[in-house]
Amino acid sequence: MTHTPSRHVTRRALLSVGAALGAGGLVASPARASVPPAGAPGAGEGGGTGAQPEPFKTPESCGATAAVSSVDAYASDVGLTVLQCGGNAVDAAVAMAAVLGVTEPFSSGVGGGGFLVYREAATGAVHTIDGRETAPAAYTETEFTDGAGNALDFDAVVGSGKSVGIPGTPATWEAALASFGTRDLWELLEPAEQLARNGFVVDQNYHDHTAQNAERFSRFPETARVFMPDGEPPAVGSEFRNPDLAETYRILRTQGVREFYEGALAQAVLAEANRPTTAGGDEVPGSPMTAQDMASYAALPGEPTVSAYRGMTVYGMGLPSSGGIAVGETLNLLQEIERRTGTPLSALSEVDYLHRFAESTAIAFADRNRWVGHVPDVPIGELLSTGFAGERAALFAPDRAQDRPIPFGSPDGDYEDAAAAGIGQPEPREGQSTTHLNVVDQYGNAVSYTLTIEQTGGSGITVPGYGFLLNNELTDFNFVPVTPGVPDPNLPGPGKRPRSSMSPTLITDDAGLRLSVGTPGGATIITTVAMIIAGYFERGLPLVDAVAAPRLSSRNSFPEDADLGLGSSPTGAGLAALGHEIQDEDPGSWIGNASGVAREGAMLVAAAETERGGGGAARSW
Numbered sequence: 001m002t003h004t005p006s007r008h009v010t011r012r013a014l015l016s017v018g019a020a021l022g023a024g025g026l027v028a029s030p031a032r033a034s035v036p037p038a039g040a041p042g043a044g045e046g047g048g049t050g051a052q053p054e055p056f057k058t059p060e061s062c063g064a065t066a067a068v069s070s071v072d073a074y075a076s077d078v079g080l081t082v083l084q085c086g087g088n089a090v091d092a093a094v095a096m097a098a099v100l101g102v103t104e105p106f107s108s109g110v111g112g113g114g115f116l117v118y119r120e121a122a123t124g125a126v127h128t129i130d131g132r133e134t135a136p137a138a139y140t141e142t143e144f145t146d147g148a149g150n151a152l153d154f155d156a157v158v159g160s161g162k163s164v165g166i167p168g169t170p171a172t173w174e175a176a177l178a179s180f181g182t183r184d185l186w187e188l189l190e191p192a193e194q195l196a197r198n199g200f201v202v203d204q205n206y207h208d209h210t211a212q213n214a215e216r217f218s219r220f221p222e223t224a225r226v227f228m229p230d231g232e233p234p235a236v237g238s239e240f241r242n243p244d245l246a247e248t249y250r251i252l253r254t255q256g257v258r259e260f261y262e263g264a265l266a267q268a269v270l271a272e273a274n275r276p277t278t279a280g281g282d283e284v285p286g287s288p289m290t291a292q293d294m295a296s297y298a299a300l301p302g303e304p305t306v307s308a309y310r311g312m313t314v315y316g317m318g319l320p321s322s323g324g325i326a327v328g329e330t331l332n333l334l335q336e337i338e339r340r341t342g343t344p345l346s347a348l349s350e351v352d353y354l355h356r357f358a359e360s361t362a363i364a365f366a367d368r369n370r371w372v373g374h375v376p377d378v379p380i381g382e383l384l385s386t387g388f389a390g391e392r393a394a395l396f397a398p399d400r401a402q403d404r405p406i407p408f409g410s411p412d413g414d415y416e417d418a419a420a421a422g423i424g425q426p427e428p429r430e431g432q433s434t435t436h437l438n439v440v441d442q443y444g445n446a447v448s449y450t451l452t453i454e455q456t457g458g459s460g461i462t463v464p465g466y467g468f469l470l471n472n473e474l475t476d477f478n479f480v481p482v483t484p485g486v487p488d489p490n491l492p493g494p495g496k497r498p499r500s501s502m503s504p505t506l507i508t509d510d511a512g513l514r515l516s517v518g519t520p521g522g523a524t525i526i527t528t529v530a531m532i533i534a535g536y537f538e539r540g541l542p543l544v545d546a547v548a549a550p551r552l553s554s555r556n557s558f559p560e561d562a563d564l565g566l567g568s569s570p571t572g573a574g575l576a577a578l579g580h581e582i583q584d585e586d587p588g589s590w591i592g593n594a595s596g597v598a599r600e601g602a603m604l605v606a607a608a609e610t611e612r613g614g615g616g617a618a619r620s621w
């Protein structure tokens with residue numbers, strides 16, 4: 001990897017998170033905005049050795065030139081600085097993702113994978129990169145069963161080498177920059193390296209994620225050493241350093257990403273996945289991953305899913321994600337139900353709106369669970385067709401919730417008779433972690449990028465000496481067929497990528513980008529992304545309010561999930577009267593810490609959470 005001085009984004013510029021940036025741009029909602037702590041702006045001298053003070057979070061920011069949003073203020077500041085130093089959206093996205101690997105290491109990092117959707121303004125073309133973790137070549141369909149064909153214990157598999165897929169994030173960065181970037185890893189990973197080396201300020205979220213995982217982290221001495229250096233979760237407000245991760249980033253910057261897949265780093269990943277080091281010599285199963293599995297990993301360029309929505313075009317992530325398909329089908333169903341009933345979402349009461357929304361997502365989940373996986377011949381075009389949506393919309397009743405599970409449909413191109421063909425299937429299990437970022441640059445290019453290590457803390461296994469957690473993404477496979485006798489597209493297989501729900505989404509109209517949006521949250525990702533889109537475009541909510549609104553996640557089983565007290569509110573009671581069974585998240589838990597960027601006329605509006613996870617960080621210029 002060559003360092004090109006003439007294009008160098010200086011460390012001082014990248015780390016100087018306030019004054020040099022005008023960080024935060026014009027804050028659109030002063031009432032919501034946090035006040036930057038005194039002395040925070042510009043505190044970093046870049047080359048210093050002190051921890052970088054915690055930058056301020058703000059959920060909304062408007063600018064005329066460029067915008068970014070994520071859950072993390074360090075990441076959003078670095079992203080905006082990359083743009084202000086002349087980088088493009090892909091450059092900024094990589095730099096942000098690297099920072100998130102430092103400050104959100106339990107949700108993302110080089111030990112995981114993700115999906116990046118990129119729109120090039122000059123051509124209007126939308127490209128995707130599939131950086132999903134991959135099963136070793138030795139995996140079989142019965143990898144997660146015992147000799148009698150029963151599913152292995154889920155939690156035992158999570159905390160073992162068997163859950164670890166070949167990581168895709170370093171290859172994603174390499175592929176994205178090679179195809180669409182203007183800078184190199186030498187420059188773009190430097191802020192993250194410095195942050196890992198010099199430290200950042202621990203917030204409540206970081207502390208809580210460590211505390212929630214303390215027991216399982218203690219099973220792996222390297223994880224306990226790196227993430228609980230004093231033997232306990234780091235205190236809120238303390239400075240946290242991860243010099244091992246800084247070293248990993250330095251290696252990627254100076255030696256390139258191949259080092260991760262074929263060099264000493266690859267050997268370290270392999271050794272730990274093959275034979276995880278446990279406290280007290282506990283035996284946990286290892287992975288059959290080989291050097292060949294690592295060396296042959298590729299982040300794959302691809303085409304997005306495409307669907308039409310209210311005169312706009314929705315671009316989502318294709319296989320192995322089900323996100324683009326399921327979000328697209330949900331939006332198609334909302335439009336078809338509107339056509340059948342003659343009533344737009346905008347004219348409905350909150351109860352009737354959420355009822356229609358929940359029925360639509362439940363139908364979309366019935367279909368994705370039956371038809372979508374990393375297999376050939378997924379009928380993507382039919383699943384996203386208006387004909388199929390029309391047939392499925394016939395199931396909708398305005399005055400009552402359908403029984404769950406709703407039978408899956410038959411996307412066969414024949415939609416004359418409105419008969420549901422399938423049987424009801426229970427919903428498979430998925431994690432609740434991950435992180436998302438959005439960038440719209442000064443050239444009009446846009447990135448929507450969701451990345452993950454699967455559940456919070458991933459496998460719990462840290463690669464010794466390198467400071468990052470390995471994913472447990474392979475537990476996104478179904479361990480056994482969801483329904484005996486019904487083909488299951490999401491069983492494990494050699495070199496296969498587990499089905500995902502991650503839904504980085506871009507929506508355009510004739511004038512260009514309208515919205516970039518995404519979220520963490522396992523299977524709730526699909527419902528959250530669809531709900532933000534419906535809230536913003538159809539319910540008349542400002543983007544920040546569409547992100548902040550209480551969520552309802554109906555995924556074809558009862559109970560349905562809700563957060564921020566929706567289930568116990570009068571609206572929840574109204575939904576219960578229609579037959580819904582809603583369960584609120586526990587206090588302190590939430591569904592999907594989301595973010596987005598919208599273009600509104602000549603302005604860009606960046607939006608992040610107001611409350612979930614302590615709020616997010618919107619920035620603009």
Ligand code: GLU
Pocket residue numbers: 430431432433434452454455473476499500501502520521522523525
């Ligand atoms: N593994 C999940 C997926 O790919 C994401 C993890 C999460 O958000 O919890 O859908």
